[in-house]
Amino acid sequence: MTLIAQRLQTIRSALPAGVTLVAVSKTYGAEQVQEAYDAGQRDFGENRVQELETKAHILPADCRWHLIGHLQSNKVRFIAPYVHLIHSVDSLALLKEISKQAVKCGRTIDCLLQMHIALEETKYGMNEDELFGLLHVCAGAPLPNVRIRGLMGMATFTDDQVRIRQEFVALKNCFTRAKNKYFAHDSDFDQLSMGMSSDWQIAVEVGSTLVRIGSSIFGTR
Numbered sequence: 005m006t007l008i009a010q011r012l013q014t015i016r017s018a019l020p021a022g023v024t025l026v027a028v029s030k031t032y033g034a035e036q037v038q039e040a041y042d043a044g045q046r047d048f049g050e051n052r053v054q055e056l057e058t059k060a061h062i063l064p065a066d067c068r069w070h071l072i073g074h075l076q077s078n079k080v081r082f083i084a085p086y087v088h089l090i091h092s093v094d095s096l097a098l099l100k101e102i103s104k105q106a107v108k109c110g111r112t113i114d115c116l117l118q119m120h121i122a123l124e125e126t127k128y129g130m131n132e133d134e135l136f137g138l139l140h141v142c143a144g145a146p147l148p149n150v151r152i153r154g155l156m157g158m159a160t161f162t163d164d165q166v167r168i169r170q171e172f173v174a175l176k177n178c179f180t181r182a183k184n185k186y187f188a189h190d191s192d193f194d195q196l197s198m199g200m201s202s203d204w205q206i207a208v209e210v211g212s213t214l215v216r217i218g219s220s221i222f223g224t225r
């Protein structure tokens with residue numbers, strides 16, 4: 005068994021049923037991604053459109069590609085025909101563009117709304133007011149061919165486990181409020197993307213349904 009296969013197995017065996025492992029392949033080569041594929045991995049995450057495109061063309065067609073990084077509106081059309089889930093929607097304008105491109109492709113695109121939960125200023129994402137503002141508009145005039153599946157967030161990059169847990173709990177609570185207010189009768193709003201190599205165990209304890217793990221699978225970047 006290869007090292008990548010071993011690491012995948014270790015992580016998978018620790019994940020509760022219902023939690024999806026997204027292997028974050030950004031910066032790693034296609035051979036390493038293929039190695040993970042050969043070990044049964046199908047969900048892969050990239051944070052740049054160009055790199056996602058390159059790998060999607062090389063890797064087998066049944067890979068499920070997740071866009072986890074900031075997405076510019078003018079790049080949506082490149083991935084619209086095949087992207088599995090966009091984790092990083094943080095504006096109504098972007099969601100509208102995804103809807104437009106999804107209509108053109110004749111498919112429905114699953115999206116997560118990215119929340120800013122960390123202390124760092126540089127990270128993308130919305131606060132709760134912005135989230136509810138967006139959801140209010142969408143509830144009044146639903147956008148065609150996009151399905152809002154849940155929320156995504158990144159905790160502060162810190163060793164402080166208490167702080168990380170608090171941030172994940174805040175995101176989970178925000179998810180629950182959004183669910184109760186706008187998706188009480190919509191079973192599609194069921195995904196909470198949180199947890200990376202350094203903090204996925206905490207995220208899973210708090211209720212993550214999608215963990216995005218790179219370096220613990222592929223090695224240090």
Ligand SMILES: *Cc1c(COP(=O)(O)O)cnc(C)c1O
Nearest residue numbers: 028051072200201216217218219
């Ligand atoms: C890079 C990245 C990850 C994975 O990070 P690791 O520390 O390598 O597990 C997860 N989520 C996002 C948004 C990323 O950009």
